[in-house]
Amino acid sequence: MRGRYGDDGLNRFIMVTMYILIFLSLFFRDNTLLYWVILVGFMVHNFRFFSRNISQRRKENNFFLKVVRPLRSRWVVLKKNINDRNHKVFICPQCNGKVRIPKGHGKVAITCPYCRHEFTKRS
Ligand SMILES: [Zn+2]
Structure with a gap:
């Protein structure tokens, strides 16, 4: 494994997706497209896992x-x-920060x- 890229978030995502597709293939047995997608997915995973071009794999990830x-x-x-049950969390539309406010106060300005961006939501 020396000099090889190994595992990352994208590879784990590909792997989990492939396992889900394998599970789905149990119900769609005659779907050759699904088998090809699974095969290509595993090939992409292995290519990325054993790749020596680490900087390119990092960029993709x-x-x-x-x-x-x-x-x-x-x-x-x-x-x-x-x-x-007592609070509601909103995402600020400007900075994507999380804001938690108490529930049950109707429409409030947050x-x-x-x-310091102000937005209105129902609590
Ligand atoms: Zn904000």
Whole structure:
């Protein structure tokens, strides 16, 4: 493994996606396109895993993380809103900072503590 790139966030994402597709292929047995997608996915994963061009693999991973980060942040906020009965978390539309306010006060004007941007939401 010396000099090889190894694992990263993008490779883990590819692997999890491939396992989901393998599971789905149990229900769509005659779908050759699905098998090809799985095969190409594993080839891409292995190519990236054993690649010696580390800087290019890092660039790909950074681009992937940049695309996924806002989605992951929204997922975290959704989970917090489901678990916390007394507070509601909003994402500031200007700086993407998380703002937590008490629930049940109707429509409120929220001032972001990070950038001072003001927005209105239902608590
Ligand atoms: Zn803000």
